[in-house]
Amino acid sequence: EPEVTQTPSHQVTQMGQEVILRCVPISNHLYFYWYRQILGQKVEFLVSFYNNEISEKSEIFDDQFSVERPDGSNFTLKIRSTKLEDSAMYFCARRQSIMNTEAFFGQGTRLTVV
Amino acid sequence: AQTVTQSQPEMSVQEAETVTLSCTYDTSESDYYLFWYKQPPSRQMILVIRQEAYKQQNATENRFSVNFQKAAKSFSLKISDSQLGDAAMYFCAYRSADDMRFGAGTRLTVKP
Numbered sequence: 001e002p003e004v005t006q007t008p009s010h011q012v013t014q015m016g017q018e019v020i021l022r023c024v025p026i027s028n029h030l031y032f033y034w035y036r037q038i039l040g041q042k043v044e045f046l047v048s049f050y051n052n053e054i055s056e057k058s059e060i061f062d063d064q065f066s067v068e069r070p071d072g073s074n075f076t077l078k079i080r081s082t083k084l085e086d087s088a089m090y091f092c093a094r095r096q097s098i099m100n101t102e103a104f105f106g107q108g109t110r111l112t113v114v
Numbered sequence: 115a116q117t118v119t120q121s122q123p124e125m126s127v128q129e130a131e132t133v134t135l136s137c138t139y140d141t142s143e144s145d146y147y148l149f150w151y152k153q154p155p156s157r158q159m160i161l162v163i164r165q166e167a168y169k170q171q172n173a174t175e176n177r178f179s180v181n182f183q184k185a186a187k188s189f190s191l192k193i194s195d196s197q198l199g200d201a202a203m204y205f206c207a208y209r210s211a212d213d214m215r216f217g218a219g220t221r222l223t224v225k226p
Contacts, residue, residue: 033214042218043159043205056213089157093214103214105151105159 006092006106013113016081021109023075023092032075033093033103034067036060043091049075082113118208120217127196128225134181135191135220137206143167146210148182148189153203153219162204165189198224 005024013019023032034046047057049067066078075094079086089110093103117140127133139148150162165173165182173180177197181190193200201224206217 035216037157043216045215048214091159093159103209104161107156107158110157 004092004094004104004106006090006109008109009107010110011112013082013111015084015113019079019082019111021077021079021090021092021111023077023094023106031095031103032067032069034077035091035093036088037091037108038085038088046077046090079111082111084113087111087113118206118215118217120206120220122220123218124221124223126223126225127193127200129196129198131196132192132194133196133222135193135204135206135222137189137191137217139187139189139206139208141187141208141210143210146208148180149207149209150178150180150189150191151205151207151216152200153205155202159205163191193222196224198226200224 007022011019030050032049035043036046037043044060045058046065047061047067048055052069054067064080067076069075075092077090089108091108092106095103119138121136125133125135146167148165148167152160152162163173163175163178163180165180167184172182177194179192181192189206191204201222203219203221205219208215
């Protein structure tokens with residue numbers, strides 16, 4: 001199973017600061033997702049990204065969030081001004097094509113906002 | 115958005131016994147995939163088993179099997195001969211071409 005690498009594995013930030021979470025892609029994987037999981041609870045969908053564009057986003061994904069894949073490199077999730085309630089595990093997932101593969105998850109980034 | 119429901123927040127099974135985790139989903143799509151993911155304390159999401167909606171035959175992976183009832187939109191996971199290492203959170207997931215959603219999870223405890 002192809003590995004998905006997320007960096008950092010753990011980040012502590014002060015409320016109001018900007019954070020960038022990174023997901024290392026595989027070149028032929030076209031679909032990317034970000035999910036978050038608060039305190040071991042349910043896995044919440046944030047955003048999906050295809051062909052360098054957001055294809056779908058949830059209500060959670062407000063103006064504080066943004067995603068990009070600059071120059072075809074890392075797929076990033078940016079939180080502009082973190083809030084305490086942003087503390088969670090953030091998972092990147094990716095898949096190769098529309099239907100014939102499952103999504104592969106990264107190991108997650110634990111974000112702690114203090 | 116599609117919805118995925120796991121009605122059992124917690125389940126417990128005796129080692130070597132069999133346990134079934136329930137999952138139902140709601141969709142208007144005819145072509146989709148269903149998955150069970152395991153999340154151990156390490157927090158990694160590990161694929162356990164997957165089922166293509168167009169296949170009538172239930173997927174099986176060693177001790178893990180599913181009971182896929184397409185008309186009822188039900189997708190349960192059966193774990194046979196449960197082992198201590200099976201203890202984890204289990205998430206049911208639905209995926210169509212544009213969408214992937216998870217259930218709320220079931221925490222499985224395995225008693226020695």
